[in-house]
Amino acid sequence: MSDLTPRPRRRLLLAAPLGVAALGGLGFWYMLSGLQNGSFNPRGVPSALLGRTPPDFTLPPVEGMSHPGLSSADLRGLARPVLVNFWASWCVPCIIEHPQFMALQAEGVPIFGVSYKDRAEDARQFLSRRGDPFTRLGADPPGRVAIDWGVYGVPETYLLDRQGIIRWRYAGPITAEIMNEDVKPLLRRHA
Amino acid sequence: MRRLVFAALLAPGLALAAFLPSDRLADPAAEERAQSIGREVRCMVCQGQSIEDSDADLARDLRRIIRERLQAGDDDGTIRGYLQNRYGDFILLRPPFSLATGLLWATPLLALLFGLFLIRRRRAVVVPAAPLTAEERARLDQLSGQS
The missing domain is CATH 3.40.30.10 (Glutaredoxin)
Incomplete structure (x- = not known):
């Protein structure tokens, strides 16, 4: 009965997927722009040598x-x-x-x-x-x-x-x- | 039958993926050990493959290094450590257990516990039924035959 009428909290819950999609889109856009200017490399792996001196050679x-x-x-x-x-x-x-x-x-x-x-x-x-x-x-x-x-x-x-x-x-x-x-x-x- | 044909078609591809026979160790037991280490080592160039499956130049170099170290008498752990020292944990296809990976392993369990917590909390809150309005009461009385 009262469950069927949309309450403010319920309406907020309905908007949640939209919010998640918007956040995802923003993240994706950020990633793409990073890919374009080279600041983001999806295959990049942090070097194991960071903070160390190079090996003897x-x-x-x-x-x-x-x-x-x-x-x-x-x-x-x-x-x-x-x-x-x-x-x-x-x-x-x-x-x-x-x-x-x-x-x-x-x-x-x-x-x-x-x-x-x-x-x-x-x-x-x-x-x-x-x-x-x-x-x-x-x-x-x-x-x-x-x-x-x-x-x-x-x-x-x-x-x-x-x-x-x-x-x-x-x-x-x-x-x-x-x-x-x-x-x-x-x-x-x-x- | 069709499956057999496909398998036959795929077989030469598999043979090509394996590397030059001249790079293999003469001793089959040592070669088997080298391959079992190599299957657990990520090819940093193709990233989804092990170095035993990869044709990349770097993968070939790493296969050679594994065989050299093996013949020099290193045990499996030392050889893995050698690679890990240079390329980090990412080179191991089976990541070692650490605080960061521990959190990763525990995530499903944590998610389950969180879900159970939410369910329990929901159950605990008993929503009191709204009192009947005068209209509803009148209708109820009517239906139950009392007037």
């Missing part, structure tokens, strides 16, 4: 390049935070992010590169054609050092503070948005 220089190679000793007691970028000449997203590194290097931020599963001549050609943002460049043709870092695909970029502790990792190409919203604030914070 020594990588030789890329043949025919004047850059020194890269070893874990180069990543301790730094004057300023650095980026470590795993890349390859055969990797298309690496071409997309390349201009970001050229601009950052022009600002004086040291960027250390690891040439992942690449041939020396291809790496050299890539850098001579598109510019060379690296201060150091280690060659990792078998990709074993990359596995020690927990790299699961190129490009991957790590930010290390002055103590050489890994503070941030991004899997995928660094876009202008990520550079401005993540990398630069982190570089300032750890300077």
